[in-house]
Amino acid sequence: MNKTWLIFKREFLNRxxxxxxxxxxxxxxxxFPAILAVMVWVFMKQEEGAKAAVIxxxxxxxxxxxxxxxxxxxxxxxxxxxQVKKAFxxxxxxxxxxxxxxxxxxxxxxxxxxKENPSIRKMEEITGIVERRISDLKLLQxxxxxxxxxxxxxxxxxxxxxxxxxxxxxxxNTGILYILGFVLGMFIxxxxxxxxxxxxxxxxxxxxxxxxxxxxxxxxxxxLMLGKILGIAAVGLTQFAIWIILISVLSSATLGVLGVxxxxxxxxxxxxxxxxxxxxxxxxxxxxxxxxxxxxxxxLPLFKIAFNFLFYFLGxxxxxxxxxxxxxxxxxxxxxAQQFTFPIMLPFLISYFGLFVFILTDPHSTASFWxxxxxxxxxxxxxxxxxxxxxxxxxxxSQVLLVAxxxxxxxxxxxxxxxxxLMHGSKVNYKVLAKWFMMKV
Amino acid sequence: xxxxxxxxVTKRYxxxxxxxxxxxxxxxxxxxxxxxxxxAGKTTLIRxxxxxxxxxxGEITIFGEPLSQKHIGTIGYLPEERGLYKKLKVxxxxxxxxxxxxxxxxxxxxxxKSWIRKFDLADWWNKKVEDLSKxxxxxxxxxxxxxxxxxxxxxxxxxxxxxxxxxxxxxxxxLELKEKGSTIIFSTHRMETVEDLCDHIAxxxxxxxxxxxxxxxxxxxxxxxxxxxxxxxxxxxxxxxFEITERKTLDENFYRSILKTNGDANPNQLIRDLTDxxxxxxFIEKLPTMNEIFIQLVKGETHE
Numbered sequence: 001m002n003k004t005w006l007i008f009k010r011e012f013l014n015r016x017x018x019x020x021x022x023x024x025x026x027x028x029x030x031x032f033p034a035i036l037a038v039m040v041w042v043f044m045k046q047e048e049g050a051k052a053a054v055i056x057x058x059x060x061x062x063x064x065x066x067x068x069x070x071x072x073x074x075x076x077x078x079x080x081x082x083q084v085k086k087a088f089x090x091x092x093x094x095x096x097x098x099x100x101x102x103x104x105x106x107x108x109x110x111x112x113x114x115k116e117n118p119s120i121r122k123m124e125e126i127t128g129i130v131e132r133r134i135s136d137l138k139l140l141q142x143x144x145x146x147x148x149x150x151x152x153x154x155x156x157x158x159x160x161x162x163x164x165x166x167x168x169x170x171x172x173n174t175g176i177l178y179i180l181g182f183v184l185g186m187f188i189x190x191x192x193x194x195x196x197x198x199x200x201x202x203x204x205x206x207x208x209x210x211x212x213x214x215x216x217x218x219x220x221x222x223x224l225m226l227g228k229i230l231g232i233a234a235v236g237l238t239q240f241a242i243w244i245i246l247i248s249v250l251s252s253a254t255l256g257v258l259g260v261x262x263x264x265x266x267x268x269x270x271x272x273x274x275x276x277x278x279x280x281x282x283x284x285x286x287x288x289x290x291x292x293x294x295x296x297x298x299x300l301p302l303f304k305i306a307f308n309f310l311f312y313f314l315g316x317x318x319x320x321x322x323x324x325x326x327x328x329x330x331x332x333x334x335x336x337a338q339q340f341t342f343p344i345m346l347p348f349l350i351s352y353f354g355l356f357v358f359i360l361t362d363p364h365s366t367a368s369f370w371x372x373x374x375x376x377x378x379x380x381x382x383x384x385x386x387x388x389x390x391x392x393x394x395x396x397x398s399q400v401l402l403v404a405x406x407x408x409x410x411x412x413x414x415x416x417x418x419x420x421x422l423m424h425g426s427k428v429n430y431k432v433l434a435k436w437f438m439m440k441v
Numbered sequence: 442x443x444x445x446x447x448x449x450v451t452k453r454y455x456x457x458x459x460x461x462x463x464x465x466x467x468x469x470x471x472x473x474x475x476x477x478x479x480x481a482g483k484t485t486l487i488r489x490x491x492x493x494x495x496x497x498x499g500e501i502t503i504f505g506e507p508l509s510q511k512h513i514g515t516i517g518y519l520p521e522e523r524g525l526y527k528k529l530k531v532x533x534x535x536x537x538x539x540x541x542x543x544x545x546x547x548x549x550x551x552x553x554k555s556w557i558r559k560f561d562l563a564d565w566w567n568k569k570v571e572d573l574s575k576x577x578x579x580x581x582x583x584x585x586x587x588x589x590x591x592x593x594x595x596x597x598x599x600x601x602x603x604x605x606x607x608x609x610x611x612x613x614x615x616l617e618l619k620e621k622g623s624t625i626i627f628s629t630h631r632m633e634t635v636e637d638l639c640d641h642i643a644x645x646x647x648x649x650x651x652x653x654x655x656x657x658x659x660x661x662x663x664x665x666x667x668x669x670x671x672x673x674x675x676x677x678x679x680x681x682x683f684e685i686t687e688r689k690t691l692d693e694n695f696y697r698s699i700l701k702t703n704g705d706a707n708p709n710q711l712i713r714d715l716t717d718x719x720x721x722x723x724f725i726e727k728l729p730t731m732n733e734i735f736i737q738l739v740k741g742e743t744h745e
Contacts (some may be wrong), residue, residue, distance in 0.1 A: 006540050014529065210524030214585070217518040328718070406722040413493040424522070435455065441494050 003219045008234070011202070025239050029246040050150065050395045055112075055123025055126070058084055059102045063133045064133055066387035071125065097126070099319035104138050137331050141373065177387035178298075178360050184309055185384045187240075192317050192348065192379070195236045196324040200337060202228055203328025203421070212421045221418040225329075226410075227322045233314065250441045305386045309396065315402040316379025326413035329420030330436075355384045363388040373398050375405025412437065442505045443459065443492065444469045444624035446594055450499030452485055459485040460496070467624035467626060467641070472619055474639035475628040476620040476731075478739055482648045484521065485596055490610075490626075491518050504592065513679060514543035515593035521628075523582055523600045527571040531562065535585055540663040556584045575605050583611060589617060594618060595626045600634060612638065642731070646739050656731075663670045663734050666702045667727040668711065671695070676718035682706045682712075 005294065015021055052073040057066060058081060066074040074097075081098070083414035088096050095114035102108065112118065112126065128274075137148055206212045214222055232410050327340040351371055359368045363385040371381035372390065378398045426432065445467040455743040460482045467473045477483050485733065488494045488535035489499065492508065501508040503515060525534055532553060557563055560580045570578055579602065587594060596615075600608045600736070615638065619625060627639060642659060644652040652659060673695055678685055679720060683706060686697040702711060715721050729737075 003541060006537070010537055074470075189575070206526075209527055210520075210522045211526055212524075213493070213520040213522050213580075214524070214538070215541065216493055217516070218513055218538070267453070441496075 004223045004227045004230070007219065007224055008231040011228050011231025012234045015198075015232065017351065021235070025242050026246070029243050029250060032248070033247075053122070054091075055094055056084065056096045057089060058096055058098045061099055062101075063104070064092075064099050064130070066097075066129060066133055069129075072129065088113070089115070097130070099130075104141065105118060105133060126152065150198060174193040176300075178306075180387045181360050181363075181384035182355070184305075184386065185352065185380045186227055186384055188309075188313055188316055188379050189348070190221055190319050191236055191240070191350050193315060193345070195232050195317060196320050198232050198235075199229055200324040200328035200341070201322050201334070202232070203417075204331065204334060205331065207421055207424075208332065216421065221421060222414045225322070225325050225414055225417050229318065229325060233317055233321070236317065237314075277402050297409070300387060301389075308386055308399075309383055311399060312379040312383045312402070314350075315375075315399070315406060319375060319379070319402065319406045321404070322413035326416040326420065326433075329417040330423075330433060331392065332425060336428070345373075347376040348380070351380040359384045363390070369394065373403045375408075378402055442469065443467055443502075444471075444504060446502045446624070447486070447490075450489060450496045450501065452484065452489065452494070452496050452680070454456065455456050457646050458491075460715055462499070463645065463650045464499075464641050465650065465653060469622060470619060470622055471625050472615065472625045472638050474628055474635045474642040475626055475645065476632075476635060476642055477532045477645035478522065478630060478736060481645045483645055484597060486645070487518075487520075487626070487628060490595065491516060512609040514589060515592050517542075517589065517594045519586040519594075519596045519599055519696065520537050521601065525570045525578060525585075527713060528569055528720075530569055531573070531581055532566040535588065538585040538729070539589050542591075544589055549608045552590075553584075558589045560584060571694070575602070576604055579603055580610075581608060582682055587614075587623075591623065593624050593626065597628045598631075600629075600631065601625070609709075626648055629674050630735075632730065635731045644735065644738060652734075659731075659734065660728050663729045663737070665727070665729060666706075668700045668702070668708065669697065669723070669725050669727050670700060670715060670721060671697045671723035672715070673720040673722065683711060695722075699710070 007390075034082050052068065052071055054073045054075055055066075056077045057064070057074050058077050066072075067072055075093070077087075077096070084096060095112045095118065098113065100109045100111070110130065112123075118126075136149070197420045206215070212224075323344050324341070327337050327344065330340065331337045354367070354371050354377070358365060359371060359381050362368060368381065368385060370387055371377045372394065379402070382395070415437045416433055418441055419439055420428075423436075442465055445465070447463065447465045449462075449465045451458070462481070463486060465475075465486075473485070475483050476655045477673065485494070489496050490503075490508070492510065492513070503512050506512070530535070531714070533580060535553035535557065536549045537653040539552055544552065554563075554566075557566060558700065560583075562577060562580060565573060566576065570581065573581065576632055582743055583599075586596070594615075599611060599615075603611060612634075615625060627635075641655050642653070643650055653663070681703065681742060685698050686701050689697045691697055700711070708724075712721065712724055715724070
């Protein structure tokens with residue numbers, strides 16, 4: 001144990017004292033918001049500077065009158081369609097919308113002709129414009145007038161209230177929970193990937209520099225492996241802790257400068273823009289939404305989430321870290337390692353995609369349950385569900401299995417590791433690994 | 442009490458036997474040569490002594506006690522496949538290795554510093570290993586092997602890659618360590634170093650020990666009753682007690698002849714016989730070199 005501690009200390013100090021660690025630790029919290037800010041800025045600029053796309057409407061039905069808006073300008077064209085197409089090619093117009101003589105109750109055959117493949121966003125917007133127009137026309141045909149129509153339109157938002165057995169109500173905000181699950185899951189994914197690789201590279205380095213035989217004449221291979229895995233975990237946690245501190249200091253500082261003034265400014269602008277009482281109501285609603293969101297975030301069992309997150313953060317890392325150590329011990333260089341790292345990472349990758357596809361959208365489904373129970377996928381899947389308050393028995397079962405999984409992978413890894421680190425230049429495949437696993441030392 | 446005693450050690454792998462019932466006796470305060478061709482099983486035996494791998498059968502005692510984890514600090518091991526952490530500073534590296542051998546941090550630091558001064562590397566204490574020349578790195582490696590003052594030092598091919606100057610320095614150091622009471626196991630297939638340094642040897646070939654003893658015993662065992670004589674004037678063999686196997690002209694009327702007796706004749710008798718027929722300038726017994734013994738035994742085994 002004493003020697004594991006020595007190795008732990010050495011691994012930790014070596015990495016923490018490196019310049020690259022210092023740079024990464026300080027720069028990444030600065031770079032991420034910076035990249036985000038630049039992207040938002042570019043997007044906004046694009047929106048501002050974008051001219052409305054001109055769309056030629058070739059309306060054979062003569063019924064569809066489309067209104068221009070900020071993003072689209074509709075120009076009526078007629079005549080021979082071939083001529084129209086030819087003329088269109090010489091303009092910088094975005095497309096031709098060809099509306100055949102349609103039956104309003106069965107509008108089929110509407111086409112858009114463009115020079116390039118239209119983006120999903122544009123297609124959706126144009127479809128929406130045409131759809132709204134057609135449905136307006138249908139309503140008018142049914143003798144419903146516009147004013148009545150507007151008064152019929154309703155805007156509501158449903159807020160979610162969870163009721164538990166004792167009848168306590170907790171209000172939650174599904175949007176916030178989605179973002180929370182997404183961010184936490186991504187953190188785990190990145191952490192395991194980055195630091196798992198560090199373990200593997202460290203082992204490969206010891207093997208290629210041939211220092212390993214000197215070391216294992218003083219310590220047992222298992223102590224060396226464990227010391228390394230834990231030492232690198234400590235590096236990761238340290239880095240993570242510094243990031244959290246830096247980000248919270250930075251973001252509260254940024255909020256102090258921008259966050260407070262921005263909504264007010266926006267509100268002022270909006271107020272001056274449209275001074276009818278209806279839109280003021282709208283603003284109030286929006287502000288309420290933000291306040292509600294912040295409030296519901298604060299209502300989350302933050303301490304519980306943080307604790308469980310840390311558990312899966314470490315558990316997932318240890319589970320995969322041991323396997324990465326085994327891979328590092330088996331190969332002579334990084335290229336060789338690739339054939340083994342991919343199958344190891346596969347369940348992890350699947351759970352990462354699962355996070356978006358079904359875990360966050362339906363956190364209590366059967367698939368979400370199994371993903372958050374199986375140790376290889378639970379670190380991401382369960383963390384994605386944490387905000388949605390998974391049943392306690394599932395949490396406990398998942399965590400027990402994760403610990404068991406960690407012992408299991410460590411046991412397998414150590415059996416491969418003790419042989420692998422002494423083998424040089426041998427061609428390694430799964431059969432060889434199995435042989436090493438069975439071998440007695 | 443022996444420094445190390447291995448009794449009937451056997452190690453099997455799936456497809457071959459690495460060590461087959463090998464016993465060695467290594468007396469204290471000697472330099473013990475563990476010889477054998479590549480793949481004979483030397484490294485396997487050394488790894489078993491270092492507890493890197495376990496024997497399937499047999500037992501090992503070290504200074505009278507059964508070998509166990511607590512003896513890690515008793516042994517200093519320089520493997521054939523050796524290296525250092527390239528990114529680590531020399532001082533940190535030495536201290537770390539000493540700590541792994543069981544020294545506390547303070548002692549480890551003191552020892553590292555005194556050894557590094559002894560090897561003229563004090564200026565490099567804070568330099569990374571990757572900035573060192575190959576020779577300097579080897580010195581650091583050697584220091585890391587002996588700095589915790591192990592009673593048993595195991596050197597696997599210690600001179601491979603050393604330049605002659607460093608090799609000489611290491612040789613001096615090895616002899617000094619022996620003087621101070623350490624026992625040194627020396628694994629090599631370079632016979633000239635065996636000839637110079639070893640007191641005892643064991644020869645392992647094809648997983649089996651085929652020879653063991655002090656250098657003198659071994660050489661006696663392989664005496665071939667051959668003598669080198671330098672003499673003035675030609676002579677011819679008169680009787681069947683000896684024969685001339687080789688004659689070389691060294692100068693005008695000055696020759697070197699190699700004589701082989703039939704085993705009964707003692708050297709004094711031979712000299713008497715020779716002085717009758719020629720003017721003897723030099724007379725020495727031609728003892729087999731370790732190299733010759735090695736080749737003779739290993740080849741003999743191979744040709745079986």
